[in-house]
Amino acid sequence: xxxxxxxxxxxxxxxxxxxxxxxxxxxxxxxxxxxxxxxxxxxxxxxxxxxxxxxxxxxxxxxxxxxxxxxxxxxxxxxxxxxxxxxxxxxxxxxxxxxxxxxxxxxxxxxxxx
Amino acid sequence: xxxxxxxxxxxxxxxxxxxxxxxxxxxxxxxxxxxxxxxxxxxxxxxxxxxxxxxxxxxxxxxxxxxxxxxxxxxxxxxxxxxxxxxxxxxxxxxxxxxxxxxxxxxxxxx
Numbered sequence: 042x043x044x045x046x047x048x049x050x051x052x053x054x055x056x057x058x059x060x061x062x063x064x065x066x067x068x069x070x071x072x073x074x075x076x077x078x079x080x081x082x083x084x085x086x087x088x089x090x091x092x093x094x095x096x097x098x099x100x101x102x103x104x105x106x107x108x109x110x111x112x113x114x115x116x117x118x119x120x121x122x123x124x125x126x127x128x129x130x131x132x133x134x135x136x137x138x139x140x141x142x143x144x145x146x147x148x149x150x151x152x153x154x155x
Numbered sequence: 156x157x158x159x160x161x162x163x164x165x166x167x168x169x170x171x172x173x174x175x176x177x178x179x180x181x182x183x184x185x186x187x188x189x190x191x192x193x194x195x196x197x198x199x200x201x202x203x204x205x206x207x208x209x210x211x212x213x214x215x216x217x218x219x220x221x222x223x224x225x226x227x228x229x230x231x232x233x234x235x236x237x238x239x240x241x242x243x244x245x246x247x248x249x250x251x252x253x254x255x256x257x258x259x260x261x262x263x264x265x266x
Contacts, residue, residue, distance in 0.1 A: 042201075045198075047198075072251060072252050074252060082258075082259075083245065083256045083257060083258045083259050084199075084245070084256045086254075089252050133198055133199070135199075137250075137251045137252060141251075142187045142204070142206060142250035142251060143187075143189055143201055143204050143250075144201075144251075144254060145201065146191075146198040146199040146200070147198050148197055148198040149196075149197070149198045151196070
């Protein structure tokens with residue numbers, strides 16, 4: 042398994058601003074993922090962030106809106122840029138340790154945009 | 156394409172009663188299947204997983220799930236529900252970065 046922490050745990054932001062979410066893992070992992078969970082909804086994959094390569098974005102998500110950094114095997118950041126109320130969601134990072142099929146999730150960042 | 160269906164959006168059970176949450180999947184090969192639980196304000200916690208072998212898998216917190224290939228199902232069960240089991244439950248199919256989640260089933264537990 043893996044233990045994942047996220048910062049901040051929650052934030053309230055004004056529209057037009059940006060927020061950077063940090064994800065820290067207690068072990069080295071290659072595959073790290075960022076998800077969005079809109080209120081009352083399931084998880085939607087934003088992008089896969091593998092160390093040493095550019096993040097791979099899912100359909101409907103673009104780098105200009107959700108830039109991702111992955112500087113090493115234990116850390117990643119997701120920035121939500123030029124926010125609007127529609128960006129109000131829980132943002133979750135997860136990892137899939139080497140040889141594991143499952144993913145382990147952080148506690149999430151609850152973002153409210155006013 | 157792989158997909159997951161959780162037919163029940165919301166289920167209410169009495170404390171001490173048995174529980175079964177349904178999950179149906181569509182997958183081109185032998186699936187990797189998972190159940191996760193999300194308590195309010197929390198991330199997702201892995202309850203159990205099925206990769207191969209015995210089709211009845213045991214998980215944490217007294218949960219079990221049974222893989223039925225003929226029915227494309229992976230239903231989650233618990234013989235006696237506790238108030239602390241109230242949460243959102245997600246079924247997922249896939250592996251590594253190629254994982255698909257169901258819409259979730261919200262469980263309410265009545266005293």
